[in-house]
Amino acid sequence: MKRNRWCGWLLACSLVVAAGCSQSAPSDSDPSSSGETGEVDAAQAKETYQSNCLSCHGEKLEGGQGPSLQQVGGKYSAKEIETIIQSGKGAMPAQVSIDPEERKNLAGWLAEKK
Incomplete structure (x- = not known):
């Protein structure tokens, strides 16, 4: 009985920690x-x-x-879009052939689509 209760508490604590880690901190108004x-x-x-x-x-x-990417900037920041372009996401492959400066510029342009 004690073991089941201990496992339950361990599971609950793990879920709380995992949920806390998945939340991103609010950003300041600093664009960087x-x-x-x-x-x-x-x-x-x-x-x-x-x-x-x-x-x-x-x-x-x-x-x-x-x-659709018509409102992608409403869902992701420029930095997040840049990461998706670089690393891929879901069925989208990483776009490693895009130069880092071009990738950053493209991400900034897409982030304006809200």
Whole structure:
């Protein structure tokens, strides 16, 4: 009986810790802490998008094989988008062929889509 109660408490504590670790801390208004990139070269970002993303996410970011990106900035910060581009997510493969500066610029441009 004591062992079952102890296991129950251990499980409950583990869930509380896991839930706390999955929560992100609120960010300040400092753009660098929120993952915002500052200046975005929209023309370069569109070119990078057309070369690397259009086939799955659509010509107008409407989605297709991949999800719509028309309001992706309302869900993810520029830094989170940059990480997804670099590492992939779900069925999306990592886009390792995109130069780091182009990736950062593309992420900033996509983060503006809200």
